[in-house]
Amino acid sequence: MGEPIKLLIVDDNEDILSTFYEFFNSMGYEVKTAEDGFVALKILRDKSNFFDVLITDLVMPNISGVGLISIVKKEYSHLKIIAMTGYGDQPGALASEAEADIVLFKPIDLFKIENTITRLLNPEKEKE
Numbered sequence: 001m002g003e004p005i006k007l008l009i010v011d012d013n014e015d016i017l018s019t020f021y022e023f024f025n026s027m028g029y030e031v032k033t034a035e036d037g038f039v040a041l042k043i044l045r046d047k048s049n050f051f052d053v054l055i056t057d058l059v060m061p062n063i064s065g066v067g068l069i070s071i072v073k074k075e076y077s078h079l080k081i082i083a084m085t086g087y088g089d090q091p092g093a094l095a096s097e098a099e100a101d102i103v104l105f106k107p108i109d110l111f112k113i114e115n116t117i118t119r120l121l122n123p124e125k126e127k128e
Contacts, residue, residue, distance in 0.1 A: 004028055004029055004030045005029050005030070005052050005121065006029070006032075006050055006051045006052050006053075007024055007032070007051065007052070007054075008032050008033075008043060008044065008051045008053070008054050008055070009021065009032070009033045009034070009055045010033070010034045010035075010036065010037060010054070010055070010056040010057060010060070010065070010068065011033075011035070011056070011057040011060070011084070012035055012036055012057060012061060013057070016057070017033045017035065020033070020055070020110070020113075021033050023110045023114075024110075024114070032050075032051075036060045036062040037056070037060060037062055037063025037064060037065065037067055037068035038062040040054070040056070040063075040068055041068065041071060044072070044076060051076075052079070053082065053117050053120065053121070054079050054080070055081075055082045055084065055113065056069065056082070056100075057083075058083050058084065059085065065083055065085075069081055069099065069100050070099075073099050080101050080120040080121065081100045081101050081102075082100065082101065082102050082103075082104060082113065082116060082117070082120070083100035083102070083103045083104070084103075084104050084105075084106055085103065085105060086105070086106035101120055102116055102120065104116070
């Protein structure tokens with residue numbers, strides 16, 4: 001395997017952040033976390049080409065996930081985006097509007113997210 005896949009995970013829930021961090025770290029990913037969209041943007045702007053995938057919650061203080069996705073799509077168009085929400089259809093619809101690559105509903109199985117990352121980064125594998 002080449003370079004580790006680099007993830008930026010954004011959620012205002014510390015338990016979720018630490019669970020995701022532990023899981024993906026143990027799977028060999030390089031992981032950074034942010035507790036809201038504002039912090040996430042600071043991290044992205046520090047190391048602009050650092051990440052392969054952004055995993056973000058949609059409903060957060062400061063900059064919402066939807067706001068974050070819109071900015072990221074403009075400034076870091078190579079980044080694949082997985083949006084997560086625990087709040088029914090409304091934020092999900094917003095995320096699609098903001099052009100997240102995929103929207104998942106909480107609670108989310110971490111293996112399912114891992115699977116989704118693999119599919120997003122290797123679309124050619126899908127055809128097999």
